[in-house]
Ligand SMILES: Cc1cc2nc3c(=O)[nH]c(=O)nc-3n(C[C@H](O)[C@H](O)[C@H](O)COP(=O)(O)OP(=O)(O)OC[C@H]3O[C@@H](n4cnc5c(N)ncnc54)[C@H](O)[C@@H]3O)c2cc1C
């Protein structure tokens with residue numbers, strides 16, 4: 001079951017999780033989104049396998065703050081695992097719209113937000129307009145990191 | 154079946170049921186053995202160690218005039234004594250037995266490759282046959298065992314061991330570091346699972362030690378030096394001054410007079426004691442002592458004599474001195490016990506920062522009637538009785554951030570503590586946050602169920618964080634109840650951390666003094682985990698109590714009685730046989746250069762240039778063999794591990810496909826045992842390694858390494874105990890020196906020096922042994938036959954040059 005996860009995350013220590021829940025107890029994301037908890041994600045990796053975990057939208061709730069990892073008695077690199085899971089999820093199309101939209105914007109405009117209104121505001125305060133974003137370079141990065149598979153641009 | 158100057162070897166290939174037979178084709182191995190030089194007969198059997206198996210060997214010795222026996226089976230560390238005894242009872246000298254380890258070093262570590270395992274087993278048998286042909290009968294010398302014992306550590310285990318040996322009639326020295334015996338058990342309020350009052354059941358035993366005519370109690374004492382060996386240890390003990398004489402009646406008149414204060418260690422620092430004090434009311438000896446670090450007279454001048462003035466018996470003596478005592482003992486029991494884990498490092502729990510977060514040891518003192526609060530459970534912040542109490546399990550245990558093992562006693566200890574609170578203050582709400590509740594012992598499950606019936610709430614999931622309300626001192630626990638999959642926020646008045654136990658902080662000092670081994674967790678290692686659970690690898694030294702591994706009082710006492718009875722056996726016999734593995738100097742070849750004497754870790758070689766000779770003192774030689782490779786004139790050799798015996802093993806190991814092989818030398822105590830442990834744990838590793846056992850890695854001669862490479866060995870491993878753990882007083886520093894010199898030589902001659910590896914592998918590091926072999930195998934794959942051939946020629950050339958020169 002864990003075989004596929006290992007392809008993205010080759011660490012045996014996943015098996016050593018005690019399910020003690022110190023990670024979930026420390027997680028700031030859990031404070032905001034009570035449905036989430038890294039302990040449960042790890043249990044799902046072990047018991048349900050890769051495919052089920054990457055279908056789960058909860059993997060997108062982690063904010064990679066690393067607190068869980070600091071407190072995990074087994075030193076499991078939990079946030080690295082979540083990054084790996086999200087990469088895998090994104091490739092399968094499990095990516096929240098707000099994120100894929102931001103990525104698309106990034107590819108098209110070089111920024112993850114719409115900024116033309118910002119320019120008006122900046123002008124109002126006597127600030128120069130924002131410099132042009134390095135769109136080509138960003139697209140290159142998106143290609144090299146495989147993000148082009150996830151979004152179209 | 155070839156004849157060899159009258160040598161007639163019988164070879165027995167054991168199936169060990171399916172343990173070997175399931176992987177190695179034993180009949181084929183026996184068939185192969187039949188054509189080896191000197192082999193008179195070879196056969197396979199289902200269980201060679203069984204009665205019929207042994208009878209077969211005895212029968213064959215008589216019937217077929219066998220004069221050597223090779224048993225290919227499990228590790229010699231297990232059954233060598235069995236088969237030696239079988240040989241002896243058939244009239245064959247026990248030293249004419251040789252074993253091939255085809256289980257731990259073969260079938261168990263190559264489970265999935267029957268062909269390779271069978272081929273390896275053939276090589277191992279050929280090596281054993283080669284060595285067997287060179288074996289000589291040996292006769293062991295007998296040394297007397299002094300009928301006196303020393304026990305190190307006066308906890309419940311040390312107390313029990315001392316009493317058992319003293320009751321058997323032997324003189325016992327009980328050495329305790331602190332001012333009183335009693336150990337952890339004296340600090341505990343009640344004991345699980347029976348809820349007995351701890352000090353009430355311990356105190357009678359403590360006083361018995363104090364009065365026993367055969368026990369000399371040495372408190373405030375530490376072992377400084379241990380020389381000698383089984384039956385005859387010479388020990389130096391530093392007995393620190395107590396500054397209060399035996400006449401002290403423990404009236405306590407001096408206490409109030411003392412102006413100096415210190416945290417009270419016995420009460421886990423929760424209260425204050427004076428510079429003159431008694432560790433606790435029931436202390437044995439029941440004599441006060443002066444803590445000189447706190448006393449105003451610590452510079453040597455008497456600046457204060459208030460306590461002296463207060464004492465009506467005038468038994469305070471500031472002029473007292475530390476003493477060094479010399480003890481001669483035959484046996485030693487180590488019972489140094491445990492310390493508790495300090496949770497300060499787990500900052501998210503706030504221990505040391507939030508006053509109302511305490512440990513279970515502090516709780517024991519709080520709830521004890523003789524403790525700092527007179528048995529009242531109070532919060533340190535406001536001395537209020539807590540209404541809501543939380544216990545957090547596995548603190549400092551089962552964690553790579555602290556100790557990876559389960560501490561064994563903390564689950565039941567918490568159950569006991571929760572019940573104690575319920576007993577005194579039934580309205581208290583108690584929450585236990587846990588991962589697993591381990592209630593495995595007799596009476597444990599009952600106690601656990603009782604706690605549940607009494608209303609203790611068990612929540613699965615350890616809090617990730619504790620937040621303190623600065624105003625009230627209350628604590629909020631954040632976490633997840635994993636069974637409900639729901640987050641919790643529990644407000645508590647008090648949090649008790651169920652801290653684990655770890656080896657006593659002095660454990661490594663005792664380990665070095667007695668040449669003991671420790672496991673990866675730092676607890677002392679038994680000679681065999683199942684069959685010799687209280688023996689150590691140092692003859693005459695036994696283990697008792699929690700120093701050997703986390704355990705409760707009952708198990709500590711059981712083990713202490715076992716250790717005492719093992720020591721009693723030695724002392725009642727009064728003599729012991731020493732293995733015939735000492736070194737010998739051939740006076741004809743010795744030039745009296747004295748190099749050997751310089752490396753001997755036991756000063757067992759005496760002589761001088763003036764006298765014109767050196768010789769080995771047999772009774773002092775421990776048989777490490779470190780001296781042998783040091784001699785440039787070939788004057789030294791080690792009995793039963795002779796040069797020609799090992800060379801025949803090397804010849805047999807490298808007879809076929811040497812380029813693909815790793816020749817490994819492993820010391821008996823650590824590395825060979827580590828390889829055994831890899832087998833026991835079924836850790837799989839490449840099959841091309843051939844292991845030769847020596848007692849110490851320092852016996853490994855550079856000439857063997859040279860020979861192996863000249864024969865075309867792909868790689869050579871020299872492995873021994875970790876530097877501080879050498880069983881022969883750091884003899885293995887010679888190993889390192891010699892290997893380093895050989896590396897330099899390889900470098901100079903342009904030979905890839907990675908082909909020779911030096912690795913320290915302890916008896917607990919089976920995985921490490923496997924890892925080393927895997928890495929060496931990876932290196933070997935990168936070598937070409939041509940490189941191996943060229944290196945062999947270079948070494949051969951320099952060897953020929955050297956021998957021409959002499
Ligand atoms: C908080 C807590 C509660 C517990 N509750 C229970 C319970 O309810 N029931 C139960 O069965 N078990 C309980 N245990 C376990 C119990 O304490 C141990 O099983 C027991 O103490 C082990 O005895 P010991 O003699 O091996 O070691 P210890 O009690 O640790 O004694 C070791 C002694 O050796 C001395 N020493 C150490 N090093 C040296 C040295 N180098 N030289 C000389 N002396 C030395 C120490 O000073 C000490 O006196 C509890 C443990 C803890 C920590």
Ligand code: SF4
Nearest residue numbers: 017018020021023072
């Ligand atoms: S803290 Fe670590 S061991 Fe505990 S549940 Fe989380 S990942 Fe598993």
Ligand code: SF4
Nearest residue numbers: 027062063065066068
């Ligand atoms: S890294 Fe992610 S899962 Fe871990 S604590 Fe932070 S937000 Fe939670």
Ligand code: SF4
Nearest residue numbers: 547550559560563564
């Ligand atoms: S005994 Fe219980 S609390 Fe202690 S380490 Fe083991 S599981 Fe954890």
Ligand code: SF4
Nearest residue numbers: 753774775777778780
């Ligand atoms: S070095 Fe070792 S083998 Fe040699 S005499 Fe000393 S103890 Fe004996």
